[in-house]
Amino acid sequence: MDLQLDGKLVFISGSTKGIGRAIAEALLKEGAKVIINGRSGTAQVAKELESLGDVIAIDGDLSDPEDSEKICQEIETLGQLDVLINNMGIFNPKRFAEISDEEWRHFLDVNVLSTVRLCRYFFPKMLEQKFGRIINIASEAGMRGLESMVHYSVTKGAQIVIGRGLANLTKGSGKNMTVNSVLPGPTLTEGVSQWLKESAAGQGKTEEQFVAEFFKETEPDSLLQRFIKPEEIAAVVAFIASPLSAAINGASIKAEGGLIKSIA
Numbered sequence: 001m002d003l004q005l006d007g008k009l010v011f012i013s014g015s016t017k018g019i020g021r022a023i024a025e026a027l028l029k030e031g032a033k034v035i036i037n038g039r040s041g042t043a044q045v046a047k048e049l050e051s052l053g054d055v056i057a058i059d060g061d062l063s064d065p066e067d068s069e070k071i072c073q074e075i076e077t078l079g080q081l082d083v084l085i086n087n088m089g090i091f092n093p094k095r096f097a098e099i100s101d102e103e104w105r106h107f108l109d110v111n112v113l114s115t116v117r118l119c120r121y122f123f124p125k126m127l128e129q130k131f132g133r134i135i136n137i138a139s140e141a142g143m144r145g146l147e148s149m150v151h152y153s154v155t156k157g158a159q160i161v162i163g164r165g166l167a168n169l170t171k172g173s174g175k176n177m178t179v180n181s182v183l184p185g186p187t188l189t190e191g192v193s194q195w196l197k198e199s200a201a202g203q204g205k206t207e208e209q210f211v212a213e214f215f216k217e218t219e220p221d222s223l224l225q226r227f228i229k230p231e232e233i234a235a236v237v238a239f240i241a242s243p244l245s246a247a248i249n250g251a252s253i254k255a256e257g258g259l260i261k262s263i264a
């Protein structure tokens with residue numbers, strides 16, 4: 001299927017590794033012009049990806065309002081932004097009673113305000129164009145309220161609501177403009193892979209044993225019963241980014257291996 005993304009200008013926040021990088025690779029393969037971002041080392045990653053297509057690097061910390069403004073302005077110099085992917089996010093399991101105000105503020109700054117600032121800048125411009133896509137990479141945690149990471153879950157729920165609220169504002173625009181959230185489940189990024197290795201070693205288990213027990217004990221409702229591959233999330237995002245997905249707007253698209261049992 002031709003996703004009709006040829007030549008579309010895409011910005012992906014936090015795309016030097018993990019899910020963001022996999023999305024960059026998928027969209028480059030579809031012919032999009034992709035702007036990648038991270039706090040550092042972005043030029044090196046752009047080099048690694050350049051054989052796939054037209055890739056541009058913009059360094060900068062999106063939890064910082066000034067950096068964020070600079071990044072938005074730099075994106076604009078490259079042309080009309082067609083697709084904004086709010087992927088960057090941090091997570092850290094911590095007992096609820098031990099999460100300080102400072103840490104709450106940090107999570108809200110990094111995961112929520114980064115999304116707000118990019119949307120505030122580009123949403124009105126996209127509404128004036130013929131075409132626009134905003135995709136928030138939230139998490140199933142935003143629907144479940146994980147007890148191991150209440151602060152993280154709150155920020156992911158907020159991203160989902162921002163997505164729905166902005167989608168509501170596209171009503172009747174007559175444009176091919178949508179705002180959606182994609183909700184990944186446990187995904188085997190480098191960070192998660194490192195955590196698996198260390199946790200397995202710490203418990204004197206093989207990685208295979210540790211993963212099997214993780215899904216048996218922590219995520220027994222997962223239908224997949226394995227970690228999702230970053231490229232499996234990227235494939236979902238590529239379709240939502242496509243002009244072909246115009247009928248999907250304001251949605252929370254679960255890509256969590258079936259671990260949320262509800263049908264909605």
Ligand SMILES: NC(=O)c1ccc[n+]([C@@H]2O[C@H](COP(=O)([O-])OP(=O)(O)OC[C@H]3O[C@@H](n4cnc5c(N)ncnc54)[C@H](OP(=O)(O)O)[C@@H]3O)[C@@H](O)[C@H]2O)c1
Pocket residue numbers: 013014015016017018019020037038039040041060061062063087088089090091110137138139140183184185186187188189190191192
């Ligand atoms: N992995 C999972 O199991 C999972 C599950 C559900 C949802 N998600 C969501 O998916 C998204 C991506 O997760 P991931 O696991 O792929 O993350 P990751 O591997 O930790 O990668 C995060 C990316 O964001 C960049 N970054 C971090 N802080 C930044 C900042 N302040 N400004 C700009 N860039 C920044 C990092 O580069 P630098 O460090 O160089 O800045 C990196 O490129 C997150 O929103 C996460 O909540 C992940």
